[in-house]
Amino acid sequence: MKNVANPKAAFYTLGCKVNQNETEALGALFKEHAYQVVDFDEVADVYIINTCTVTHLGDRKSRQVIRRAINTNPEALIVVTGCYAQTSPGELEQISGVDLIVGTRDRARIVDLIQEHKKGKKPVTHVSNILTVSDFEELPVDRLINRTRAFLKVQEGCEQFCTYCIIPYARGPSRSRSIENTLLEANKLTAAGFKEIILTGIHLGAYGKDLPNKVDLVYLCKQLLEQTNIERLRLGSIEPTEIVDELISLMKENPRFCRDLHIPLQNGDDEILKQMHRPYTTKDFRDIVKKIRDKIPDIGISSDIMVGFPGEEQNNFASSLSFVKEIGFMGLHVFKYSPRKGTPASKFPAQVSSQEKEKRSKAMLELAEQGFKSFATNYLGETLDVLVETAWPQGGWEGHTDNNLRVVFSGEGEKGIIVPIKLKALEKNYVQGEPNYSRN
């Protein structure tokens, strides 16, 4: 029985997988402090909104969600954290009803900060200079139950300073979780029943650069595969220049290492890549994808693409489109360029109009759909292992194959088991199938 006197906390996450991991970790922390975690639409005593600022839409959605919480319970303590809180605390202080602003640091102390704070005072901003931080803040996530996939943050921050990107200013320099702590955490997750670990980071490929003994991401993955019983290990986003031969071999040889790579291309035109300060050309990208596919034919490769970067003329966009088509990604996130204050590109001339960005985004999204379809079609009639992640409210189950196909099936299922599914029909962004234990 739950103690009804326990204060209630409700969470909302905007943005990336790192944010999702951090919110989960914060939820666990609140539970440890005797809070009851409730749905965001319920009346709670504390609302924690983990914000995103990667584009202006992140800012806008973050503000909308904050207002929603204030409307649900004007008496509640409203706590705003994450990237938008880190970069623009002043904008958040303007929202009447916001009580506490905590950036991307000191979140292990968030419960104490809340307990020190009383509703009704002026908003308190607890945001420190992130650019000088060198420690990796540990936030354990293993207490969560009834989950199948866990995002495990092993790296924080980024020092690439791509000309469009605000994230280095929101997250600070690159720093890594130690191998020992990552293994401890992964073993706890496995013991708690998780079947899949997805390694995440702001710049995952920079893993280990700040650690002693020259460890890197490949070493970390090897250790995780050897020293834990996790059934599946998956990588978050990784830069094209960081996909080394050893990583490809490990993925090819170890069936527990999911054949799935998210490689952000950002643009398919060399001139634009240069303006973005991306450290590769389309030729480099084509070569690395070819090398990966030659070794691992079934690999699922997805990407992020930006349209409407300043200076992207019709001819640049045309080459971007044709390059994306040539590569053929099984998944594509399309971003309309959004000028971020303080970044070099926001001051570049030749900004692209929003109508034009909209048009280009639509064209790119069509390629996204085509890319998914042509990849998924290869597997119709085949039987692949699917990790069951969620029950559909209208009946049926949903999960992913190791090469990241989203699969829905009806029949016998159970969260957290791996089921052989014969793939039967394509939907817009998933594949329908049915259990096939005889694998015929």
Ligand code: 5AD
């Ligand atoms: N405008 C639009 N998209 C952006 N991204 C990063 N910065 C911006 C920006 N200023 C996108 C990139 C990145 C993804 C997480 O967000 O494509 O890979």
